[in-house]
Amino acid sequence: MEKSNISTENHEYSFIEKHSFFIFIALSTFIAAFVVVVSMIMYNGSGAAQLDLSRPGYVSVRSQAKTDSTDFQNYSSTGKIEKSDINEFKTLYDKQAQRVKVVDAFGGDPLSPEALNISAPTE
């Protein structure tokens, strides 16, 4: 019993043992920062950032994003093919094709100097 007490008193603590709590906090912070950097790189690199309407610049349009896809019916990939099945597909497909073609997406030229009112003044 006496012997063990003596050995505890003489024990010298290493740097890690002395600063274990500080090292734990520093290591946790480093790991958290590393994970954040990696996830930000993935977020920006994957194109997810461009689809994220929760970003501050998109407040005005956020509510207009379509969140439900109930108007887009799935076509079954299993089962026999009859004339009626082809017609069913054509109806579904034509409906969506019409929806796409109605919009002239990214058409026009809103970034032209004339549209932005930064063109050279005409004499």
Place this chain on the structure above:
Amino acid sequence: MKINKKLLSVLLFVITFVGATSYLNVSAQDNPISNEQINRIYTNCTLTKNTLNQIHASDALLRVNMGQIYESMSNKLMTRFNNRVANNNFDNKSLKSVTDSYNSTLDTFRTDYKRYEEHLTAAINIDCKKQPVSFYDAISSARSDRGRVHNDIVKINQFIDQYQLAVGEFEKNYIDIAGGAKN
């Protein structure tokens, strides 16, 4: 030796001339705006930035909403129909070929839109009062990127039409085969 010196001097002259011409061309392309335009950018700076922010937001909304439809057309309709055709032992090569081209163009659209958005954001972040020329160049870059995105959309629409035609062709063949089997 004398001829060599002459040749060398002519060569040096040609190199200098070509170099100077190309440098002038590059400089002209880098800074194609006049002082009046710079003044205009300076004066309309806030208004232009507001317009750019509106375009940025409305294009993002368009990207999200239209992107959903484009992806659903492929995942929920084209691929499923192709699989069903193949499962019934019919030839789906032409349908699959159009679907592959459609998906590939959709990938290009995603990449091009990402580049466009990054360039537009860069333009928005430039101080147009301090750096009007850089601001103008950044807008020009975003403008050409937007044109590229629009071209992708035109191609996607063409593939949608082509798939419609391919389904029509398949239907014709199906009727022929089904009619032949009945007879």
